[in-house]
Amino acid sequence: MEQLRKYTWLIEKIRMARKISHKDLSDKWERAVDYSDGRPLHRATFNRWREAIYSQFGIMIDCQRTGGYLYYISNPEEIDDDRLKKWMLDSFAVGNTIGEHLSIKDRIVVDEIPSGRYHLTTIMEAMKENRVVSVTYRQFSNPCGYTFPVEPYCLKLFENRWYLLGRNNRGEIRIYGLDRLEAVEPTDERFRLPEDFSADAFFSTRYGVVIGYDEEPRRIVVRSNEEHKHYLLSLPLHHSQTLIEDCGAYADFELYLVPTYDFVMKLLQAGPMIDVISPLELRRTMKGWVSEMYELYKNV
Numbered sequence: 001m002e003q004l005r006k007y008t009w010l011i012e013k014i015r016m017a018r019k020i021s022h023k024d025l026s027d028k029w030e031r032a033v034d035y036s037d038g039r040p041l042h043r044a045t046f047n048r049w050r051e052a053i054y055s056q057f058g059i060m061i062d063c064q065r066t067g068g069y070l071y072y073i074s075n076p077e078e079i080d081d082d083r084l085k086k087w088m089l090d091s092f093a094v095g096n097t098i099g100e101h102l103s104i105k106d107r108i109v110v111d112e113i114p115s116g117r118y119h120l121t122t123i124m125e126a127m128k129e130n131r132v133v134s135v136t137y138r139q140f141s142n143p144c145g146y147t148f149p150v151e152p153y154c155l156k157l158f159e160n161r162w163y164l165l166g167r168n169n170r171g172e173i174r175i176y177g178l179d180r181l182e183a184v185e186p187t188d189e190r191f192r193l194p195e196d197f198s199a200d201a202f203f204s205t206r207y208g209v210v211i212g213y214d215e216e217p218r219r220i221v222v223r224s225n226e227e228h229k230h231y232l233l234s235l236p237l238h239h240s241q242t243l244i245e246d247c248g249a250y251a252d253f254e255l256y257l258v259p260t261y262d263f264v265m266k267l268l269q270a271g272p273m274i275d276v277i278s279p280l281e282l283r284r285t286m287k288g289w290v291s292e293m294y295e296l297y298k299n300v
Contacts, residue, residue, distance in 0.1 A: 026046075123178075133185065133186055134185045156199070210260035241255050
C-alpha cells in the first residue's frame, strides 16, 4: 500500500504539471517529508517507479527531449476513459495531499463511509475468481439476519455506502448494502458471469441503487432556478443530463433514466429550486410527496 501511494503521488504530480523536469519532481518529493523523509527522488528510483506504473496501471510516463528533458503522461486516455482508475487515482491523490498536510488535519472534515472497510476484500476476491459467496444479510426493518448464497456481479459506491449487485439463490438480481451484511464467506462453488453483463450498462439508466425493475427509463425535463442551475452545470444529477436552454432566470435540463425512489428524493432535496416539467406522472409523484410533507408541517 505504501508503494502504491508513492506511485499515485508521482502520477498526480505529473498530471497536474502536464510536463515537469526530474529536478522539479525531486524537489517536490523532498518537500513531501511524510513520504520521503526529506530525501531527493533519485533518477534510478524514478525510473523503477515509471516501469512499475506502466506495469500496474498501463500509464506511460515518457520524456520530451526537445526543449528540455520534461516528463509527461503520453496516454492520458488510459486515465480519463477509465472511470474506476480515475476515481482510484483521484482518491489516492487526495489522501496523499492530506498526508502531506497532517499538521492541519483538525481543519479538514470528511464523511465516513460506514461500510467501506468491511467485506470489500472478500467480495472483490470472490468476484475475481467468479466464486459464490455466502452472505448473512439483515434489513434495517428486521431484527434478525438470514443467510443465503449470492453470485457477486459488481460493486457500486453511492452516497457514501457500498452496495453489492448479485444473483441470489432464487435467481433474482438484487442489490445489497454492505453495511447490512453481517457476514460474508467465500464458498467452493463457482459461477459464470453472463457474457452480456456490463456494470456500467446495468446502471446507465438508474440514478443510484434502486433498480426499479418494473419501470422503463424515460425522458425527464427539470427546470432549475437561477441560483441552483450552476450546481447542476458543475455536478450533473446523472450522466445523461444535458442542458436544453439557459434563459438566465432559469435553465431547463433533460435526463434519461428510471425515475426511482432515490431520484425523487434527490429532486426533493432541492426544494423549490427544481421544478419537474415532464413527464406528468413524475410531477404527480413529486406533488404527492410535497403534499404529505405539507401535512406534517401545516400546523407549525
